[in-house]
Amino acid sequence: xxxxxxxxxxxxxxxxxxxxxxxxxxxxxxxxxxxxxxxxxxxxxxxxxxxxxxxxxxxxxxxxxxxxxxxxxxxxxxxxxxxxxxxxxxxxxxxxxxxxxxxxxxxxxxxxxxxxxxxxxxxxxxxxxxxxxxxxxxxxxxxxxxxxxxxxxxxxxxxxxxxxxxxxxxxxxxxxxxxxxxxxxxxxxxxxxxxxxxxxxxxxxxxxxxxxxxxxxxxxxxxxxxxxxxxxxxxxxxxxxxxxxxxxxxxxxxxxxxxxxxxxxxxx
DNA sequence: AATGTATTCAACCGCAGTCAA
DNA sequence: ATTGACTGCGGTTGAATACAT
Numbered sequence: 326x327x328x329x330x331x332x333x334x335x336x337x338x339x340x341x342x343x344x345x346x347x348x349x350x351x352x353x354x355x356x357x358x359x360x361x362x363x364x365x366x367x368x369x370x371x372x373x374x375x376x377x378x379x380x381x382x383x384x385x386x387x388x389x390x391x392x393x394x395x396x397x398x399x400x401x402x403x404x405x406x407x408x409x410x411x412x413x414x415x416x417x418x419x420x421x422x423x424x425x426x427x428x429x430x431x432x433x434x435x436x437x438x439x440x441x442x443x444x445x446x447x448x449x450x451x452x453x454x455x456x457x458x459x460x461x462x463x464x465x466x467x468x469x470x471x472x473x474x475x476x477x478x479x480x481x482x483x484x485x486x487x488x489x490x491x492x493x494x495x496x497x498x499x500x501x502x503x504x505x506x507x508x509x510x511x512x513x514x515x516x517x518x519x520x521x522x523x524x525x526x527x528x529x530x531x532x533x534x535x536x537x538x539x540x541x542x543x544x545x546x547x548x549x550x551x552x553x554x555x556x557x558x559x560x561x562x563x564x565x566x567x568x569x570x571x572x573x574x575x576x577x578x579x580x581x582x583x584x585x586x587x588x589x590x591x592x593x
Numbered sequence: 594a595a596t597g598t599a600t601t602c603a604a605c606c607g608c609a610g611t612c613a614a
Numbered sequence: 615a616t617t618g619a620c621t622g623c624g625g626t627t628g629a630a631t632a633c634a635t
Contacts, residue, residue, distance in 0.1 A: 341603070341629090363620065379621080380604065415623060430624075431602050600632075611621080 338372045342381055346371060350378055351386050384427045391423030395432055403429060404437060408451040 338346070353369035359382065362375035371378060384390075395403075399421055406417045414426035414433075421429065438448035447454050 339605080361620095376606095376621085377604075383622090384603075412624065426623075427603075435601060596635085598632100598634075601630085603627105603629095605627075606625085607623105608625105609621100609623085611619105613619090614617085 336372065337374055337377075339377070342385075346373065347381070347386060350382060354382060354386075380427075384425045389423055390425060392428075395424075399424070400437065403433065404441070404451075407433065407437075407448075 342350075349369050349371055350365075353365065353371075357365075357368070362379045365371075365375055365378050366373045369378075373381075402421065403417060406420055410416050412430075414430040418424050418426040418429050433448075441448040441451070442454075445454050446452070
């Protein structure tokens with residue numbers, strides 16, 4: 326249908342948020358709650374589009390956000406969840422209390438995917454790369470970054486918009502299937518709250534579906550690192566159990582069994 | 594010290610799902 | 615059944631910063 330971009334309105338602020346804007350947004354949400362993003366900026370006295378407000382709140386201002394220092398446990402969990410779920414960042418973030426989808430996406434792109442590549446694993450498929458594949462990936466990665474920076478310089482000096490030709494030329498992408506949208510109808514817990522995995526999980530089904538509804542009182546899972554680590558450990562155990570039950574050779578069928586589990590998470 | 598290159602991450606963009614009219 | 619507003623998501627950009635030469 327093609328709607329006009331929500332930020333196209335003349336006179337709206339863009340770019341980095343100022344402390345004053347942050348305060349206005351925080352104060353407004355603290356008194357009126359989240360939602361109604363469209364009308365929020367006007368009501369809060371902000372010259373921002375609703376989308377921008379939502380993003381700022383979700384990724385930066387929310388009080389339950391844990392910033393920086395992603396622990397090795399979280400590292401490992403992100404990698405495992407990515408193998409299961411692919412680039413479904415919001416789903417992954419939902420399993421990491423206090424982390425945002427944007428943060429995890431950035432962390433993946435800047436740290437984890439590189440690490441996997443260095444270890445000879447394709448970050449997209451989580452399969453072992455051949456030596457040739459590794460070389461190709463390294464080359465395209467380096468080339469892409471170089472080109473990107475060249476473009477940045479060019480844009481700075483010319484003060485021109487993005488050069489579509491440039492960006493289109495140097496992007497040999499590996500496309501994953503478009504992530505399935507997961508709505509609140511499926512999972513009725515707030516984002517960034519961990520879920521309680523059932524401990525008696527091995528019934529007739531090979532996979533287990535988390536108890537999404539088991540947080541009726543809005544019980545916080547952010548009570549401390551101990552609590553978080555406990556839930557992470559539970560997750561690890563659960564995944565390992567699932568892999569055992571599948572009875573597959575992990576090296577060869579890991580991705581496939583992960584995918585089937587991922588599907589079970591998405592299609593209820 | 595100056596310049597070039599690489600990295601990080603907040604913010605933006607556009608698409609797609611949902612839902613009310 | 616259709617339409618359009620709203621919302622949420624993943625992909626991408628680009629300014630700021632760090633590091634290398």
